[in-house]
Amino acid sequence: MPISILRALSVLIPLLSAAALAAEPALPTGLGGASEPELPAGMEAGDSGPPLPGGLGSGDEPDLPAGIDEPRETAAFDDWEVGDSDDTEAPLGGLTGFWEARAGHRLQSADNQRQSSLAEMRLELEKGWQGLSWSAKATADLVYDSIEDSGHADLETGMGWLDLREVWLQWRPGADVDLKVGRQILTWGVGDLVFINDLFPKDWNSFLAGRDEQYLKAPSDALRVGYYGDGFNLNLVYTPRFDADRYIDGRRLSYYNPLVGGVVGRNEPLSVDRPDDTGVDDEWALRLYRRWGSYELALYGYDGFWKSPGGFDPRSGRARFPRLRVAGASGRGPLGPGILSLEVGYYDSLEDDSGDDPFVNNDEWRFLAGYEWEVARETTLGLQYYLEAMGDYGAYRRTLPAGQPARDQYRQLVTVRLTRQALNQNLTLGLFAYYSPTDEDAYLRPNIHYKVTDNLAVEGGFNLFFGDRDHTFFGQFEDNSNVYTAVRFSF
Amino acid sequence: MKPVKHIICMVFLSLSAALPAAGAEEQQPSLEEIVHRANQVAYYQGRDGRAQVQMLITDSQGRHRQRSFTILRRDGPDTDAVADRAYLGEQQFYVYFHRPADVNKMVFMVHKKPGENDDRWLYLPALDLVKRIAASDKRTSFVGSHYYYEDVSGRSIDADHHELVDVTDNYYVLKHTPKEPGEVEFDHYLMYVHRETFIPVQTEYFDSQGNKYRVARALKVETIQGYPTVTEAVMEDLDSGGKTRMRYNQVTYDIGMPEAVFTERYLRSPPRQYLR
Secondary structure: OOHHHHHHHHHHHHHHHHHHHHHOOOOOOOOOHHHOOOOOEOOOOOOOOOOOOHHHOHHHOOOOOOOOOOOOOHHHHHHOOOOOOOOOOOOHHHOEEEEEEEEEEEOOOOOOOOOEEEEEEEEEEEEEEEOOOEEEEEEEEEEEEOOOOOOOOEOOOOEOOEEEEEEEEEEEEEOOEEEEEEEEOOOOOOOOOOOOOOOOOEEHHHHHHOOOHHHHEOOEEEEEEEEEOOOOEEEEEEEOOOOOOEOOOOOOOOEEEOOOOEEEOOOOOOOEEOOOOOOOOOEEEEEEEEEEOOEEEEEEEEEEEOOOOOEEEOOOOEEEOOEEEEEEEEEEEEEOOEEEEEEEEEEEEOOOOOOOOOOEOOOEEEEEEEEEEEEEOOEEEEEEEEEEEEOOHHHHHHHOOOOOOOOOOEEEEEEEEEEEEEOOOOEEEEEEEEEEOOOOEEEEEEEEEEEOOOOEEEEEEEEEEEEOOOOOOOHHHHHHOEEEEEEEEEO | OHHHHHHHHHHHHHHHHHOHHHOOOOOOOOHHHHHHHHHHHHHOOOOEEEEEEEEEEEOOOOOEEEEEEEEEEEEOOOOOOOHHHOOOOOEEEEEEEEEOHHHOOOEEEEEEOOOOOOEEEEEEOOOOEEEEEOOOOOOOEOOOOOOEHHHHHOOOHHHEEEEEEEEOOOEEEEEEEEOOHHHOOOOEEEEEEEOOOOOEEEEEEEOOOOOEEEEEEEEEEEEEOOEEEEEEEEEEEOOOOOEEEEEEEEEEEOOOOOHHHHOHHHHHOOOHHHHO
16 A cells, blocks of 8 residues: 555544544543643742753743642641651550440340440550660550449459550560560451461450450460561460450350250359469460461461360369360462461360360361452452361260250351441441351341541441350350440540 | 644644654653653652651541551662663552551551552551451552552553653643453543653543543652652542542651561561651
């Protein structure tokens, strides 16, 4: 084809398309010079910014247009209360925290329990200190609790007027080593509200009664050593005196007592023998982990005790915390549009090797698979499958005292977490559900949380337990189903 | 006059594309170079960087919310050179929140990898919990502001087709059209790239009806350690009338942050020396 035709075509085609564009009702602003953006401050010609290039002197060009919508708004920054200075330090001399009021009510009357499940005010105060190679922090909750006697403070159980959440000192003796000593919150593992290798203390009372999710973790009094090498990282946690869960003991929430053969409350608070000999009744927890690209892998070990009562002493009539050793592993990483989590653990119940002691928990395998992804804008869905397989099941059945309901060999659990955010992420609608097809019981946690301002938040929700049988994991809590509401002012 | 000027411009651009030896604009960088230099200036300056960021979010009813956080960034490649895309590579972000009070000490960490989904983590200090976050939708709000994740960490160059639609006194005007229109809410966006500094001064998003509904603007530029840096910016949602203003304080480049800062160790115990 002759060059001239090509040229003619190349002129014609853009002319046609340009004509089509011009014929449209509105040319997108910005294609014309009129709505060209104004240069920002610091770029004006003659300012510190570079001048216009010589070849494009402004003589024959139109002047820069005025601002597009409104004049410059730099003045609006004046009403920012935070200044230019380093504001990593909060006001009030670095004191942060919140004040909160929270109330909860049972949805049905329960024998031997009050109708009210929560009625408290809480002031959390937090302060940090730091040097070049060390830092320290203290967090204390001052609590007025009208459900449980808040006369004296028990720092171990968190009951009473003071719940000391954190008091720790951390320092770095070498580039690869961190040490953290004192009262601290510890978490690891990949489960979402399901725990296998995380054997740090949990506060089940707070969780089931409708306190903020942060209170599910109870503090440990421990030394944490972290080593961070090229190939792998190691965390070792030593707790010189056993830190048990804040387990359900009947005082606030009712539970199934196999001795009584039914659900009991404040009339039969669980009495326990807690291992408390410092240096002897200690706990070791270890995690070896590393990351390969997007994937995280970890190995775990634990030596200590069942964290919630896992045994019973028929002579004293008290619940016990038998010895426990756990080994496990986890992996986590992206798969398709979401995050896949896998975790496994073997619970070696040291005081019942052959599984024939009816008063001590048997060994267990625990397995978890989870997947979480964004199903729609601002909406995430998390699904988990959890399996608990009892070892020496034959021995368990053989030695089970007559009349006691038997557990299944395999307990399966499915969880669903659905979270939706709206109104510029100030409103969060959440549902967390546990459902066990084997126990035929369920636990639903719907919640609504709204940030009225940056400092003020209100929330409400339910803890709903379902189950036909009194002895299953969630079924035993049916009388504790509750509704709660809270208001929190953060500072 | 404007449409005429526009048509002439289009003709000229098309001609110069069809007849490469036109020779009129020898000094003008190629489209590819403009796109990459704008990207480099906006998101990749220096080997690493730090800033104290303040956000003022104004919703459609005029109510204010504030955010305050420290952002640390580290680039994998040790060059800013645009040639052969040398500056592009892995990038890590560490965002440490100060305000509002309910997110104080929370950390958000991102490992960005070209051509792959980001890896994202969230650290919740009250639970000592390290969460992984699925990174599927990058065009959702960042911390409740009018900025999207992608606006803060950068949109992949390879996600769009690029055109140079105009050259003015001050700007190269680029039009970006998504290669996967189903994955984004916009039909296309225009970017006004300052010719001298390659700073994207204004970015305008258009829907399929041709309506401009979202505008990002640089309000203030300072030269810090030789790097022209946007220190004040605003993102406006023209449909709702809401907007978010951002201010970058204490910007520092080339600190020499080790890659180890962007690991779980420092989620659990923040790197104070880089945050202060």
